[in-house]
Amino acid sequence: MTTPDAIADAAFRLFASQGYAATSVDDIAAAAGVSRSTLFRAYGSKEAVVFPDHDELLRRVEQRLHATAADAALTAVTEAVKVVLFHYMAEGDRARERYRLVSTVPALRERELMSTSRYQQLFRRFLSDAGDGSEASELRAELMAAAVVAAHNRVLRRWLRGEAEQPEREIVDALDVVRRMFDEARQPAGAVVVVPAGTPVHDIEAAVRASLATYLSAEQD
Numbered sequence: 033m034t035t036p037d038a039i040a041d042a043a044f045r046l047f048a049s050q051g052y053a054a055t056s057v058d059d060i061a062a063a064a065g066v067s068r069s070t071l072f073r074a075y076g077s078k079e080a081v082v083f084p085d086h087d088e089l090l091r092r093v094e095q096r097l098h099a100t101a102a103d104a105a106l107t108a109v110t111e112a113v114k115v116v117l118f119h120y121m122a123e124g125d126r127a128r129e130r131y132r133l134v135s136t137v138p139a140l141r142e143r144e145l146m147s148t149s150r151y152q153q154l155f156r157r158f159l160s161d162a163g164d165g166s167e168a169s170e171l172r173a174e175l176m177a178a179a180v181v182a183a184h185n186r187v188l189r190r191w192l193r194g195e196a197e198q199p200e201r202e203i204v205d206a207l208d209v210v211r212r213m214f215d216e217a218r219q220p221a222g223a224v225v226v227v228p229a230g231t232p233v234h235d236i237e238a239a240v241r242a243s244l245a246t247y248l249s250a251e252q253d
Contacts, residue, residue, distance in 0.1 A: 036074045039064045043081045044129050052137050082130055082140055086147045089119055090154060097158050105162035106176055106214060109155045110207040113184045116151060117203055120188060131192040152181045172214070179210045 033041070042063035046055040057078050061071045075081045093115050100108040120127040134140045155177035163169030183206035190196040 035064075035066060035070065039066060039071055039074055040081055040126070043078075044126070044133075047082075047133055048129070052133060052140070079140065079143055082133060083143065083147065084119065084123070086150065089116060090150060092119075093151065094154060097154075105159050106180075106211060109158060109176065109180050110211060113151070113155070113180050113207070114203060117184055117188055117191075117199065121191065121199060128192055131189075148181065148185070152177050155180055176210075176214055179213065180207065183207055183210050 039060060043055070043060045046059055046063055050059075055078070057071060058068060060078070060081065061068045064071070071081075093112050096112040096115050097108050100111045123130075134144050156173050159173035159176050160170055163173055184203065187196060187199055187203045187206055190202065191199040196202050
């Protein structure tokens with residue numbers, strides 16, 4: 033077991049037995065058999081012991097974003113967000129211990145929300161870079177990023193509470209809903225031509241051609 037792992041194990045044992053607020057850095061260091069300075073070199077603070085290395089996790093997510101072979105930026109994002117879910121799942125009981133602890137300590141909850149915001153900002157920037165820079169494109173990127181994170185968080189919370197028997201399947205289904213939601217929003221509704229009764233045939237043909245051209249142009253966009 034590495035020194036950081038030993039520190040984290042000791043910390044979570046103490047948090048469970050005597051509470052987060054009542055556990056000091058010195059308590060954790062003593063329980064882990066390390067010095068106070070060693071603890072701070074490994075984590076920097078008591079709060080940091082609770083959470084995974086989000087900087088490293090963000091780096092892995094960003095690598096996945098740019099490595100995903102996908103024509104659509106949204107598909108790349110939905111693949112990248114799975115890196116986060118699978119990381120927590122690989123932690124197993126530790127992730128569940130953290131969930132229970134964070135649920136009871138407001139300061140930890142605030143830090144968790146800030147971490148979630150970093151992932152959402154990363155996704156928004158990636159989606160924004162894939163857009164055309166228009167206000168509509170920027171809004172779409174913002175909404176897509178929020179929807180992907182919301183889908184991930186729903187599946188993660190269900191797994192943490194022991195409600196998701198197949199989280200791998202659930203995340204695929206949840207992200208498919210997000211993709212369909214935004215794909216359907218881009219689809220034109222169709223072409224409808226309304227002409228007054230008695231309109232000459234050649235005028236009807238011209239109206240149909242014009243409407244069809246508009247429809248096909250929107251579909252290509």
